[in-house]
Amino acid sequence: xxxxxxxxxxxxxxxxxxxxxxxxxxxxxxxxxxxxxxxxxxxxxxxxxxxxxxxxxxxxxxxxxxxxxxxxxxxxxxxxxxxxxxxxxxxxxxxxxxxxxxxxxxxxxxxxxxxxxxxxxxxxxxxxxxxxxxxxxxxxxxxxxxxxxxxxxxxxxxxxxxxxxxxxxxxxxxxxxxxxxxxxxxxxxxxxxxxxxxxxxxxxxxxxxxxxxxxxxxxxxxxxxxxxxxxxxxxxxxxxxxxxxxxxxxxxxxxxxxxxxxxxxxxxxxxxxx
Numbered sequence: 001x002x003x004x005x006x007x008x009x010x011x012x013x014x015x016x017x018x019x020x021x022x023x024x025x026x027x028x029x030x031x032x033x034x035x036x037x038x039x040x041x042x043x044x045x046x047x048x049x050x051x052x053x054x055x056x057x058x059x060x061x062x063x064x065x066x067x068x069x070x071x072x073x074x075x076x077x078x079x080x081x082x083x084x085x086x087x088x089x090x091x092x093x094x095x096x097x098x099x100x101x102x103x104x105x106x107x108x109x110x111x112x113x114x115x116x117x118x119x120x121x122x123x124x125x126x127x128x129x130x131x132x133x134x135x136x137x138x139x140x141x142x143x144x145x146x147x148x149x150x151x152x153x154x155x156x157x158x159x160x161x162x163x164x165x166x167x168x169x170x171x172x173x174x175x176x177x178x179x180x181x182x183x184x185x186x187x188x189x190x191x192x193x194x195x196x197x198x199x200x201x202x203x204x205x206x207x208x209x210x211x212x213x214x215x216x217x218x219x220x221x222x223x224x225x226x227x228x229x230x231x232x233x234x235x236x237x238x239x240x241x242x243x244x245x246x247x248x249x250x251x252x253x254x255x256x257x258x259x260x261x262x263x264x265x266x267x268x269x270x271x272x273x274x
Contacts, residue, residue, distance in 0.1 A: 011084040012246040019257045020076065026264045027069055033271040034062060044270045048112055052169040056119030060126075061106050061267060067099035068260050075253075084244045086226055087214060093256050094211035097204075098184050100260040105187045107266040115270075117170050121177050124163060128178070131156070184208060193262060200258075207255040224248065 048054035075092040106118045134152040138145045167174035185205050194201035213221025226242040
């Protein structure tokens with residue numbers, strides 16, 4: 001039987017290398033502005049950093065941009081070294097897309113209060129997920145679980161008053177922020193530049209949905225992203241040979257590249273313009 005993880009050979013990526021090169025150049029600009037000098041020019045970022053929770057905007061955006069770019073570079077390396085196998089390349093596109101969406105979401109508003117509120121919201125989401133992780137470790141038997149619980153309680157006692165004070169300064173409810181859902185699919189449709197291009201917004205949501213299917217091993221995602229050759233019938237179905245569909249991959253990768261580019265451009269804009 002053929003190895004189902006064989007590469008399809010040379011993947012026709014069309015204009016992706018040029019787009020990726022442009023992203024690399026933009027990323028260098030992001031890095032130049034990542035640690036701004038003390039005499040940072042008058043900019044939205046400078047105003048944000050001087051106010052409550054402003055630092056959380058750029059900590060969160062920086063983390064998500066790094067996540068997106070790291071997975072993007074891993075994708076390029078995978079294609080060059082391992083080839084375009086049926087599953088793996090797609091699973092590096094999804095974290096890039098989700099991270100870029102969140103970076104764009106926290107940066108995109110022209111209203112500083114909205115940016116700072118979203119920055120705090122990102123931090124609260126991260127704290128909630130960290131707490132869930134620690135609660136799983138609490139289930140370890142014996143003294144280990146109890147020590148984890150003690151450490152988590154001490155950590156929450158330190159940070160929650162800070163979060164509450166920031167929420168109060170921002171004029172928002174701490175409890176409401178803690179329980180508000182940040183859903184990637186919904187955010188994609190809310191981003192300003194996508195509101196004016198409903199076709200791209202729909203394509204981006206469909207791309208996110210299919211990438212989620214790949215990550216969770218759903219058959220529909222594999223079939224929509226592959227070219228199939230039937231090898232033989234089998235009980236309840238058929239044995240098929242699947243190779244990655246060039247056009248489908250290019251479409252998804254182009255969507256991800258556009259969102260990453262927009263997120264990086266927003267970082268540059270907030271760091272250099274009012």
